[in-house]
Amino acid sequence: xxxxxxxxxxxxxxxxxxxxxxxxxxxxxxxxxxxxxxxxxxxxxxxxxxxxxxxxxxxxxxxxxxxxxxxxxxxxxxxxxxxxxxxxxxxxxxxxxxxxxxxxxxxxxxxxxxxxxxxxxxxxxxxxxxxxxxxxxxxxxxxxxxxxxxxxxxxxxxxxxxxxxxxxxxxxxxxxxxxxxxxxxxxxxxxxxxxxxxxxxxxxxxxxxxxxxxxxxxxxxxxxxxxxxxxxxxxxxxxxxxxxxxxxxxxxxxxxxxxxxxxxxxxxxxxxxxxxxxxxxxxxxxxxxxxxxxxxxxxxxxxxxxxxxxxxxxxxx
Numbered sequence: 001x002x003x004x005x006x007x008x009x010x011x012x013x014x015x016x017x018x019x020x021x022x023x024x025x026x027x028x029x030x031x032x033x034x035x036x037x038x039x040x041x042x043x044x045x046x047x048x049x050x051x052x053x054x055x056x057x058x059x060x061x062x063x064x065x066x067x068x069x070x071x072x073x074x075x076x077x078x079x080x081x082x083x084x085x086x087x088x089x090x091x092x093x094x095x096x097x098x099x100x101x102x103x104x105x106x107x108x109x110x111x112x113x114x115x116x117x118x119x120x121x122x123x124x125x126x127x128x129x130x131x132x133x134x135x136x137x138x139x140x141x142x143x144x145x146x147x148x149x150x151x152x153x154x155x156x157x158x159x160x161x162x163x164x165x166x167x168x169x170x171x172x173x174x175x176x177x178x179x180x181x182x183x184x185x186x187x188x189x190x191x192x193x194x195x196x197x198x199x200x201x202x203x204x205x206x207x208x209x210x211x212x213x214x215x216x217x218x219x220x221x222x223x224x225x226x227x228x229x230x231x232x233x234x235x236x237x238x239x240x241x242x243x244x245x246x247x248x249x250x251x252x253x254x255x256x257x258x259x260x261x262x263x264x265x266x267x268x269x270x271x272x273x274x275x276x277x278x279x280x281x282x283x284x285x286x287x288x289x290x291x292x293x294x295x296x297x298x299x300x301x302x303x304x305x306x307x308x309x310x311x312x313x314x315x316x317x
Contacts, residue, residue, distance in 0.1 A: 030255035035267065037248030040240045042271035045110045045118050046279060047237040054224020055111055056215055058237060059103030061228075063212035065238035070208060073247065074201035081202045091194040092203065096210030098186035104215060106180035113173025114282045116273030117159055120295050121174055123268070124181030127152050127298070129188050148301035151294045158291030200250060208242065269296070 051058040074081050084092060110118045127149060134141060141149065160174050187207075194203050219226055228234050269292060276282035284292065 030252045033248040033252035037245045037252060038267050039271060040245035040248070042119065042268040043275065044237060044241040044245070045115045045272055046275045047233050047240065048107050048110050049115075050233040051237060052228040052230055052233060053226060054219055054222060055107035056104045056219040056222060057224045057226045058107050058234065059100065060212050060215035060219055060226070061234040062103065062238045062242050063100075063208040063215065065235055066242035067205065067209055067212070069239070069243045070201065070205045073243075074205055077201055079199040079201040081205050084198055084202075084206070088194060088198055091190055092198075092206045093210055095187050095190035095194065095203070095207040096214060098183050098190060099207055100211035100214040100218075102180045102183035102187060103211070104218065105176045105183060109173040109176030109180060111173070113170045113177060114273070114284075114288075115276035115280075116269050116282070116284065116288075116292065117170075117174055118177045119269040119272040120159065120292060121156070121177035122181050122184070123295075124152070124156075124178055125184040125188060128182055128185035132185065132189060144301050148298040151298035151301070155291040155294030155296075155298065158287050158294065162285055162287045162291065204246070 048055065048058045051061070053061065071081055083089075106118065106122055109121075131149075134145070156178070160171060191203060191207070198206075216226070273282070273284060273292070277284075
């Protein structure tokens with residue numbers, strides 16, 4: 001998620017405890033914000049199904065209805081929205097493209113697979129963005145990162161295999177959710193390039209506005225229903241996911257250790273799976289649980305602080 005600044009850790013075993021205590025004292029609501037933001041985002045897939053509009057149209061309303069709130073938050077935090085220069089405009093357009101296509105693919109996948117699966121595979125961006133960082137630094141994965149990637153691959157294979165046995169439709173939904181996670185990685189990379197010159201709230205507002213402008217014609221081209229019969233669910237989707245969920249995470253992540261963030265974010269697939277079970281009778285088989293635990297463990301490991309990375313040997317030409 002274009003993660004905000006996260007403090008680095010030294011190697012003393014008591015440092016994490018000390019940091020948590022200091023963070024709790026300085027920012028007493030930080031952990032609660034991460035947990036609440038993660039919970040709000042977990043209900044997103046269910047609201048997409050309840051929205052009463054097409055999958056792509058739901059993405060459009062998520063972004064469009066959030067714009068007034070994001071504009072107000074930007075003004076309140078003294079980060080006024082302004083038109084960037086030509087270079088930044090290209091970065092914002094790229095971020096919007098990846099964000100819009102991520103939402104389109106993910107929302108279609110939500111309608112085809114289990115809610116828990118859609119949420120888990122949507123988090124593949126954690127691994128892909130970490131891999132991007134390793135590539136930029138010309139570094140090899142540490143043992144922890146390698147273990148995380150291996151667990152994620154095993155977990156994905158187990159979940160997808162179970163979905164394929166259930167139906168090809170579920171398997172296709174898994175693939176779309178996985179593809180959406182990769183597209184979100186493109187969004188993170190674009191945001192990373194823009195954050196140095198543009199503050200977070202204007203960047204989020206502009207990328208949301210550009211993204212909404214891209215999703216509306218795509219939804220119309222697909223012949224989807226765009227106007228909902230009941231505006232409740234699209235409004236809750238925009239407010240819960242784009243404003244409250246993202247906003248609380250942006251605030252909390254900067255003040256909470258990455259391992260705690262990883263554990264808190266695991267509430268998303270757990271809550272989504274529970275909602276899928278209650279609302280749609282979507283049960284998880286033992287293989288599903290094993291795959292979910294593998295991916296959940298990997299999500300925690302990939303956010304653990306590292307003591308150092310091994311550099312890749314580069315041959316001179």
